Amino acid sequence: MGGPDQDPRTQLPSGTSRRQLLGLLGAGAIGLAAGGAGGAAAARTLLSRDGHHGDAPSPGAVPFRGAHQAGIVTPAQDRLHFAAFTMNSGATRDDLIALLRDWTEAAERLTRGEEVGDGMEPDNGLLPPDDTGEATGLGVGNLTLTFGFGRSLFVGHADRAAETQAGDPFGLRSLLPAEFEPLPAFAFDILDDTQSGGDLCVQACADDPQIAVHAIRNLSRIAAGRAHLAWSQLGFGRTASTSRAQETPRNLFGFKDGTANVMAEDSSGLAEHVWVGEEAPAWLRGGSYLVARKIQMTIETWDRASLAEQERIFGRSKRAGAPLTGADEFDEPDFAAKLPASGEPVIDIAAHVRLAHPKNNSGSQMLRRGYNYVDGSNGLGQLGAGLFFISFQRSPETFVRVQRSLQPDLLNEYIRHIGSGLWAVPGGIGAGEFVGQALFE
Secondary structure (H helix, E strand, C coil): CCCCCEECCCCEECCCCHHHHHHHHHHCHHHHHHCCHHHHHHHHHHHHHCCCCCCCCCCCCCCCCCCCCCCCCCCCCCEEEEEEEEECCCCCHHHHHHHHHHHHHHHHHHHCCCCCCCCCCCCCCCCCCCCCCCCCCCCCCCCEEEEEEECHHHHCCHHHCCCCCCCCCCCCHHHCCCCCCCCCCCCCECCCHHHCCCCEEEEEEECCHHHHHHHHHHHHHHHCCCEEEEEEEEEEEECCCCCCCCCCCECCCCCECCCCCCCCCCHHHHHHHCCCCCCCCHHHCCCEEEEEEEEEECHHHHCCCCHHHHHHHHCECCCCCCECCCCCCCCCCCCCCECCCCCCECCCCCCHHHHHCHHHCCCCCCEECCEEEEEEECCCCCEEEEEEEEEEECCHHHHHHHHHHCCCCHHHHHEEEEEEEEEEECCCCCCCCCCCHHHHC
């Protein structure tokens, strides 16, 4: 039993602050004050109850370590903060390794719902906190953090040719997979360099936007002196399902898209279409390739199109999401069906569902988990809105093939591709490993 001046939960002096607790715990003084190891354990329990420094993952947390990185087949969360980083000029291989180690440590804590480092109350009040604190008390939010490596990490930047290690800045060029070529230019691309590419990318997905933003904010702060944030994108309202337990959502045009997505429960489909296999260097096996495309939608023009025209463009009904040859969303489209009166195809030859379907792309499939976005509006009262498309595939060639098939897509009249990027996502992170460790061994 604790005395009247002790916190009954911890057997510690009442009024002990978190900062004092952390200091005492670090100094081993708690054990002396409150009964040895039991006192220290009690202190950790209190901190854990507050959402800090717990040893066990919080309920509902998505495991950070495993055979594959989280955030790919994880049931798509509601919110996204995607970020691309550029390594600082002159950064070394040791800098890159140290950054990945630090990011790994922070990411594991963040996905457990814990604060980064010593939290938002440093021992010395004159120092900035290790954690920015805005997610404290919000819980875990099913946060996942998925890391990718850009091609420039292996071959450098052309505009840094004068540097000593230009062309192989981190000693990784020999480990560049043959398939990891830059994406080609596609029809209707109007790419903005300030929203494209990057040496590293981090996809943060969570059910609370502040949790996702907090994660990217802290990873960006940790990168200081070694890498900097190049560009980022907020997303809301997932536009794909990655599990059969989820309903197919709608994009900002009001349509269901991606009905034929590869699902988490389809292990053979994932092995065939999503996970990189023996064809790749060892560091990438079990990983995937991430393609991100920022697709601006001309919302105001679309909203003036008739329902019949909108359904002709997608090849699906707007309410049920069924192909125009069926009644249910998951009915297989009949691309040979003709209209009795005219003999024209029921599903237009340039309809989105026809051109994107695996049947018309030699069976090519990918796992999509994109998000809607709205970046405010312009002076004409038009929304800066669209789709932040994200897909994972075993080879970049899969995306290239499907994207080229979409060249005559009727939907192209209403969209513009304004951002683009391709990253190799290393395999899962094992116990004691840091992200991409096999790349440096």
